[in-house]
Amino acid sequence: MSAETPTEKEYTNGELTVVWKQHLCAHSANCVKNLASVFKPRERPWINLENATTSEIKRAVDTCPSGALSYRDNL
Template identity: 40%
Template sequence: MKIHWDEERCCHAGICVKELPQVFKVEDGQFKIDAEAAAEAEIRRVVSLCPSGALAIEEK
């Protein structure tokens, strides 16, 4: 599973960072995603909460 983030589409609601801070985080001003830091089901749940649709999952 790979997670894509569309910076242009993102409305910066912060739901992903609040729900799964070990996966979705801002470090040194850059948005980072660590898809290995949580269970796949939990990541899918949080991606589905993205209000702008900026997060998407690509199946490998």
């Protein structure tokens, strides 16, 4: 990866893949407020999909105002 490539990470629980684009993150913390069991900014990895259901994760991702978080269904 070159220095100019924005960081983009993917997390999956098998059913769902969550994509996080670091360069778009506005640090509004909506994700953390909505689903603190999954989004833990002080931990690495900071997204832990095993701690909630797929529908809970989708709901929290939908509150991201910047487009930094998105998801796709794997099934």
